[in-house]
Amino acid sequence: MKKFEIPEYFKSGFINKIKEKRNLLDPRRKDFSPTRLNFDGVTIYLARHFGFCFGVQNAIEIAYKTIEQNKGGNIYLLSEMIHNPLVNKDLEERGLRFILNSRGEQLIEWGKIKKEDIVIIPAFGASLETVELLKNKGLAVERYETTCPFVEKVWNKAVLLGERGFTVVIHGKANHEETKATFSRAVIKAPSVVVRDIWETKTLAKIILGEIPPQKFYEIFKGKYSEGFDVGKHLSKIGVVNQTTMLAEETQAISALIKSTLELKYGKENLPEHFADTRDTLCYATNDNQNATAKLLESDADFGIVIGGYNSSNTTHLVELLEKKFKIFFISDDSKLLDNGGVLHFDVKTRKEVLTKNFLGKKPVKLAITSGASCPDSVVEKVIFKLLKVLNVDVSRIKFDEIFKTEKEFRQN
Ligand code: SF4
Incomplete structure (x- = not known):
């Protein structure tokens, strides 16, 4: 896979060693079992x-x-680069400004953006309307495209x-930038509708089968279907x-439900x-992150820690996966781990940070750790080392080869 140049302070020598060793042992990335790190207790x-x-x-x-090559110029990010507060803060400190926040609210008026400015399109893309707006201003959109x-x-x-x-049925959050971008392209060629989850899809399936009156579609999916969507015509041929x-497992369940619904209505042969x-x-x-997180569920950890931005969709899903078995502490970075053994963690239901005292308990302690796709490895390293410090593990005496084991190696010993 291509190697990217990313700032040193997002990297971690410790995590890199672990990833390199795992990749060496499993070059085809088929072994999703966790790495076992054994410290004193x-x-x-x-x-x-x-x-x-x-x-x-x-x-x-x-x-x-772009920042390096355009010092002194106005550089904007259409919206948060990726959903991680540390990365975005660092970019802002280097002079970048966000035009929209992650809820799609305008932070900088379009009128302030000039032809000679730079607007970077984030990894999750932009809707066609937004791209058009920027092109009409004369901006070189393609040059700073990170989709x-x-x-x-x-x-x-x-x-x-x-x-x-x-x-096209789009499984996503209707107000998420990526889903808006996908919707804007899908509607050019296809009637389209966004479903949030399997529950909304069950409603859609009942509409397809005539168990719910078709008019209800327009109420239930208000603001989430394409203009001119005709329930009588447009729910007979579907791709998700x-x-x-x-x-990923929910997308697959949504696909399977629509498939079985259409099979029931039109027959297997059709x-x-x-x-x-x-x-x-x-x-x-x-897929890889979610499968690897699912494998953590097979461990005998006492609880889990998920690290990432609180507005990160992929990180929130990792929390949901692990909550099936463990008490989970969702933290943005090591500053949430307090010296007195407490933790400030995010509750995804109330969307608030809460304090749990003495969450680590006494040694021996077993914990599962993962992070979202937008979290720097350096943050994961800091979290691990802070946890060890609070648990009185002398990290200066750690020898990498002595602490590291794959599940396979552990079982063989
Ligand atoms: S999560 Fe997947 S689709 Fe999204 S930015 Fe990363 S590689 Fe791309």
């Missing part, structure tokens, strides 16, 4: 895959190069589906694509005409 199960994905590294490389190729793959698939006469950071297989659009990083 502390066992850390570290997910096999976590941290910066291809798209994020690509976006970071372009953004930092991830895996997001573009989804856009291309949506267009192809439309050309083949299929309606997703916002790449959604739970299914290929009514349902398009789109499994190939799932992003490799989302």
Whole structure:
């Protein structure tokens, strides 16, 4: 895989050693079991895959190069580069400014953006309307484009589906930049609708089968379907694509439900005409990170720590996966770990940070750790070392080869 130039302070020698050793032992990336790090009375199960994905590294490389090469100019980011507060703060400190926040609210008026300015398109892309607006101002949009190729793959698939006469169902959050960008492209060729989750898809399936009156579609999916969407015509041929950071297993469940619904309505022999297989659009990083996180569930950890931005969709899904078994502490960085053994962590339901005292308890302690696709490895390293410090482990005496074991090695010993 391509090597990207990203700032040194996002890297970690410690994490890099672990990743390199795992890649050496498992070059085809098929072993999703966690790495076991054994310290004095502390066992850390570290997910096999976590941290910066291809798209994020690509976006970071372009953004930092742009800053370097355009000192003194006005450089804007259309919206948060990636959903990580530390990365975005660092970019802001270097003079970059965000035009929109992650809720799509305007921070800088379009009128203030001039032809000679630079506007960087983030990894999750931009809607066609926004691209058009920037081009009309005379900005060189393509030059500072960091849209991830895996997001573009989804856009291309949506267009192809439309050309083949299929309606596009997008599994995503209607107000997320990536879903807006996908929707804006899909609607050119296809009637399109966004579904948030399997529950909304169950409602859609009932509408397809006539168990819910068709008019209800327009109420339930208000603001999430394309102009001119005709329930009588446009729910008979369907292909599913997703916002790449959604739970892959949920996208698959949504696809399977639509497939079985159309099979029930039109018969198995006619299914290929009514349902398009789109499994190939799932992003490799989302898949790998989620599969590796699922493997953490097989460990005997006492609890889990997930590190990442609180507004990061992919990180939130890792929390949801691990919550099936563990008490999870979702933190943005090591500053949330307090010297007195407490932790300030984010509750995804109330969307507030809460304090839990003495969350580590006494040694021996076993914990599972992972991070989102937009979290720098240096942050993961700091979290691990801070945890060890609070648990009175003398990190200066750690010898890498003595603490590191894959699950396979551990079982063989
Ligand atoms: S999560 Fe996947 S689609 Fe999204 S930026 Fe990373 S590699 Fe690209």
